[in-house]
Amino acid sequence: MRWPHPPRWRGRLLLAAATLLTTTVVSVPASASAAVEPPYKDPSRPIPERVEDLLGRMTLDEKIGQMTQAERNGVSNADLTTYGLGSLLSGGGSAPSPNTASAWADMYDGFQRSAMATRLGIPMIYGVDAVHGHNNVHGATIFPHNIGLGATRDPGLVQRIGKATAEEVSGTGIDWDFAPCLCVARNDRWGRTYESYGEKPEIATSMTTLITGLQGAKLSDPGSVMATAKHYVGDGGTTGGKDQGNTEVSEAELRATHLPPFREAVAKNVGSVMISYSSWNGTKLHGHSYLINDVLKKELGFKGLVISDWNAIDQIDGQPGFTTAEVRTSINAGLDMIMVPHEWRTFISMLKSEVQAGGVPMSRIDDANRRILTKKFELGLFEKPYTDRSYTGTVGSAEHREVAREAVRKSQVLLKNKHGVLPLPKTAGKVFVAGKSADDIGNQSGGWTIDWQGKSGPITPGTTVLQGIRSAVSSSTTVTYDRKGDGIDGSYKAAIAVVGETPYAEGQGDRPGGLGLDSEDLDTLARLKASGVPVVVVLVSGRPMDIASELPSWDALVAAWLPGTEGGGVADILFGDHKPTGKLPVTWMKSASQQPINDGDGKEALFSYGHGEGFPLTQQAYDVIGAAYFDEQRGVQLERCSDAGCGQNVGWIAEGDYVGYHDVDFGSSAPTQVTTRIASGSGATGALEYRLDSPTGPVLGTVPTSNTGGWQSWTSRTVDMSRSVTGVHKVYVVATGGGGADLVNLNWFQFGR
Structure with a gap:
């Protein structure tokens, strides 16, 4: 159901009625009332024609407003009308209260009504980081992070995940998703490694199917949203794996390793591209005209809009605070819309001054607006600006959760299976489960879940790994859980330890030091091993971890990555309902000192790129x-x-x-x-x-x-x-x-x- 059209429409209807009452001797042809609408409001006209008509009616202030994206907490509804802002976003963890799908839809529609009340009635576009499902929204389906999807080697599955995500995003009114991340992670110390599909460009290139899942056959289709290829370009190759750091490689290496996924994204008609915080050989990407104007827009033929990252243009000169030089440099370098969450008034003022002074040509302003307005027309926002409530009920639906569970089980990588201990029998009698991540939705979902950095604990509905295990076994099997492993003895057939990393995002996840398990995990594993029963380790992490010294004492090891809300998918593998098919999308180090380590670099790995074991053939049939x-x-x-x-x-x-x-x-x-x-x-x-x-x-x-x-x-x-x-x-x-x-x-x- 759509909200009614703004009162302007009713005003026109009343005026027409009054004219008929007071001028009864004049016959008005039916076509005359239709001619009142300007061409840009006529959906039967070609989009380029509509764009040019609208552009010709816009003032400089209105054009700069369209190039401005503010955070929802930094604006009022009146601001949208007064300044004609082109876009809003929710940063990680920025949500209405209560954090429900319907409250999101109400919030969106309120902002949109304010945008539609501007002189020209240009709708806003709203962006979110729905990077593994609609992860800001409580109750949404949370899919595995990209590193797990890379392990599936299943582009078709990733396309279905994109479609499911788009439906849930659409159900909250949002029309722009800042995903997928197409970074090629070359150093596991990087805090965004889990946002990468893997260490080779061909994996990320194949997974650009997420774009077609999000955008559908055309952007105006119900349940479709605009996708974003990010972060352009090379952010996975920074020296030392430092977030927002410096990628020190030749242009040939940049093109061979980091550019191919973006080339494919452009070929798939991705709607937007987000620029990386990082630098290439010392030059910040947000001011890099050659890579944006020449390579992305001209060479690759990108026709969509280029968006900055959060406050990123402020980093161009390396000093705090926006300057007119940074505004001028970023716009002339090819950025079309600037994400300035709270300093948007300053940005508007500076850009206007630069245009008036001749620092930014009017042709550049018009080009940016053509790109922005084209996407708004393609999304159908002028005709249907409000939330399609028929999709609101899909948020966290059983159908979407089943897709997520399939993704979880296909992402599991069996790295060790001594004596064929896996799959475990469902009629084992007694199974012991331990570890800080066994019964923790927050840990298994990782960063970018409800909050920007994520959070441990029951932060959103879902199935923990422990709950999945309890559901998998027969009624005659006893499952005992103790987080620290206390109480285990030799009477158990097996012990399952779910250990690994706790949530983080971006630079807060950088690990310039060690990459090993923490003391709690090591103490838990020691207690389990002392019992003498087989120990199965399920590693919940956003990257390979330094485990070579502990591995000999484990009977089995499963890399579960960051599976999201559907922990039953982990149990599907542990108990043999499905065979393990996941393959490593990264090279697994023997020691953190080997970082960076990648396939073909001559370093001896603990587990090579592409490694993944299966079950002994008859054991695949355990119990099922x-x-x-x-x-x-x-x-x-x-x-x-x-x-x-x-x-x-x-x-x-x-x-x-x-x-x-x-x-x-x-x-x-x-x-x-x-x-x-x-x-x-x-x-x-x-x-x-x-x-x-x-x-x-x-x-x-x-x-x-x-x-x-x-x-x-x-x-x-x-x-x-x-x-x-x-x-x-x-x-x-x-x-x-x-x-x-x-x-x-x-x-x-x-x-x-």
């Missing part, structure tokens, strides 16, 4: 016969193993029984052996045949079965493959021989080269 990768079975049952770390096995296998798996990827090089872990207390002898694509398909290998000393006395047998196979196939494990007797229990099998 209907899992996507467990396709069919005949005659077999699942039962609990008796030895630690074994999990469950497929048992009661007799002649003719089989288990089938799909999506077994043999790769491009054929395996030469298959290893099978089996146990048997049977006096009968037989075999397990590995068959391709059907239970009667070609035999890949045959493993003889015989008594191993008991149904839980496990042994591993390796045989040569009898057939070469590559690519993705179904694999069937078929029992033969034994005259119908129970032959063997099967724990796992593994193909190798």
